[in-house]
Amino acid sequence: MKKHLLSISDLERDFAITILDTAGEMAKVSEGPNKKLPTLRGKTVVNLFAEDSTRTRISFEAAAKRLSADVINFSAKGSSISKGESLKDTAQTLQALGADAVVIRHPASGAAHRLAQGRWINGSVINAGDGTHEHPSQALLDAFTIRKHLAHGKGDLTGIRVAIVGDILHSRVARSNVLLLTKLGAEVVLVAPPTLLPYQIEAWPVSVSYDFDSILPTVDAVIMLRIQQERMSDLYFPSEREYSTLFGINSDRLSLTKSHSIIMHPGPMNRGLEITAEVADSPQSVVVEQVANGVSVRMAILYLFIAGGQESVDV
Amino acid sequence: MSAALTASEISRALTRISHEILERNSGSTNLTILGIPTRGAHLAYRLAAIIGEIEGAPIQVGTLDITLHRDDLRIRAPRPLMETVIPPLGIEGRTVVLVDDVLFSGRTIRSALDALGQIGRPERVQLAVLVDRGHRELPIKADFVGKNLPTSKLQSVKVHLVEQDGADEVTIEGEDA
Numbered sequence: 218m219k220k221h222l223l224s225i226s227d228l229e230r231d232f233a234i235t236i237l238d239t240a241g242e243m244a245k246v247s248e249g250p251n252k253k254l255p256t257l258r259g260k261t262v263v264n265l266f267a268e269d270s271t272r273t274r275i276s277f278e279a280a281a282k283r284l285s286a287d288v289i290n291f292s293a294k295g296s297s298i299s300k301g302e303s304l305k306d307t308a309q310t311l312q313a314l315g316a317d318a319v320v321i322r323h324p325a326s327g328a329a330h331r332l333a334q335g336r337w338i339n340g341s342v343i344n345a346g347d348g349t350h351e352h353p354s355q356a357l358l359d360a361f362t363i364r365k366h367l368a369h370g371k372g373d374l375t376g377i378r379v380a381i382v383g384d385i386l387h388s389r390v391a392r393s394n395v396l397l398l399t400k401l402g403a404e405v406v407l408v409a410p411p412t413l414l415p416y417q418i419e420a421w422p423v424s425v426s427y428d429f430d431s432i433l434p435t436v437d438a439v440i441m442l443r444i445q446q447e448r449m450s451d452l453y454f455p456s457e458r459e460y461s462t463l464f465g466i467n468s469d470r471l472s473l474t475k476s477h478s479i480i481m482h483p484g485p486m487n488r489g490l491e492i493t494a495e496v497a498d499s500p501q502s503v504v505v506e507q508v509a510n511g512v513s514v515r516m517a518i519l520y521l522f523i524a525g526g527q528e529s530v531d532v
Numbered sequence: 533m534s535a536a537l538t539a540s541e542i543s544r545a546l547t548r549i550s551h552e553i554l555e556r557n558s559g560s561t562n563l564t565i566l567g568i569p570t571r572g573a574h575l576a577y578r579l580a581a582i583i584g585e586i587e588g589a590p591i592q593v594g595t596l597d598i599t600l601h602r603d604d605l606r607i608r609a610p611r612p613l614m615e616t617v618i619p620p621l622g623i624e625g626r627t628v629v630l631v632d633d634v635l636f637s638g639r640t641i642r643s644a645l646d647a648l649g650q651i652g653r654p655e656r657v658q659l660a661v662l663v664d665r666g667h668r669e670l671p672i673k674a675d676f677v678g679k680n681l682p683t684s685k686l687q688s689v690k691v692h693l694v695e696q697d698g699a700d701e702v703t704i705e706g707e708d709a
Contacts, residue, residue, distance in 0.1 A: 235612050238612065238613070239612060239613045242597060242613040242614075242615065242616060243613075245616055246600075246650065249650065249651055250651075250652065251649075251650050251651075254600045254601070254650070255600075255601060255646070256600045256601075256605060257605075259606070284600075520600070520610055521610050521612075522610075524605045524606075524610040525605060525606070525607070525608055525609045525610045
């Protein structure tokens with residue numbers, strides 16, 4: 218068993234499927250009358266969030282609590298991080314608190330790796346999003362949602378075609394999703410304006426299109442990405458209206474999709490920009506379900522990465 | 533290594549246990565059979581098939597994974613979860629017969645009782661095992677036993693089933709104490 222979940226790129230295909238299978242069983246518990254399991258009793262999970270987040274943090278918090286772990290929330294605002302404390306000093310504080318796992322969200326790409334490799338803490342490190350690098354738990358919950366709807370909740374995603382639409386350049390969700398979906402056998406097409414595609418995109422195991430309408434009838438799932446206004450320092454497109462017209466999903470575009478296809482969004486949505494309210498609230502939208510699935514997937518992650526004695530786990 | 537139970541002995545034991553379950557519970561109407569994966573689950577489906585045949589009606593049968601309720605999670609590496617399948621009528625107010633292949637320390641059954649409590653409140657819980665090998669570490673006793681096999685703690689009892697291993701056989705491996 219691995220100790221840290223840092224990225225999808227170092228996650229093996231079979232272990233990814235084990236996480237999804239485990240999440241499926243966790244979901245059954247979440248549907249039952251008693252949602253609390255004793256599994257992580259006595260373990261402490263620290264949510265170290267050096268960047269704003271609502272659903273990822275509360276999702277990890279709910280997951281840890283359902284497994285009976287103690288949860289300490291540590292966010293940048295109102296903590297010593299905002300006073301300029303280094304990651305190392307923060308980590309040593311968490312170690313002194315006896316953290317068995319640190320769930321870290323950080324604006325710097327590679328922060329989770331640094332924390333894991335610094336050897337400042339004995340516990341597991343779970344990457345909850347680092348800069349523009351990766352967001353593995355989001356990719357796992359997206360794969361779980363796709364598998365549940367389109368692959369009977371079993372095995373891999375062979376034969377399923379997924380479009381990821383929007384700001385690929387800044388999106389750690391897109392990066393992790395491309396790696397995981399292709400690892401699981403799905404075919405991925407990226408749809409974005411050229412300015413929002415990363416340099417050397419041709420090296421990725423995906424196809425690329427600038428024409429959203431021609432792609433929609435060919436895919437089984439559409440993942441809409443948020444236009445991250447906080448990262449839009451340069452002019453990537455002429456106007457929001459033009460972006461919305463060319464790359465947003467609206468009712469007209471929804472009518473081009475296959476009837477069994479699903480529309481996904483990692484949240485938070487900019488309604489009216491990348492997705493209209495009609496689409497977000499349509500029967501094909503699984504946005505709210507993604508949140509529920511997120512808790513199950515994170516329960517699986519916490520169980521598989523932090524249950525068990527430290528001495529018995531291979532680093 | 534020696535064969536402690538042959539295929540035909542396993543088959544006869546399961547038939548006898550099926551009759552015992554029906555006798556003890558005066559029929560099958562309130563019965564739910566839950567097997568503990570992996571081999572206990574196969575045995576549960578076999579028992580349900582035999583009981584269904586005797587009674588002429590299908591039996592409520594499913595599986596119960598106990599992994600998340602184990603008491604050794606702190607000291608052993610986490611293992612993947614197996615499937616839990618609760619049959620349509622659930623367990624609330626019913627007589628649940630737990631099925632496992634080998635009864636040893638009793639810790640698996642303790643975990644199973646906790647796992648059941650997670651799902652609901654059965655009227656009563658009974659335990660059926662193919663092999664009871666002794667060495668209990670908890671006050672737990674089986675209601676229906678295929679065969680009592682006195683063993684030493686150094687030995688291991690291996691249950692092979694057609695569904696999982698291609699053949700039915702129970703063997704004892706390792707040396708006598």
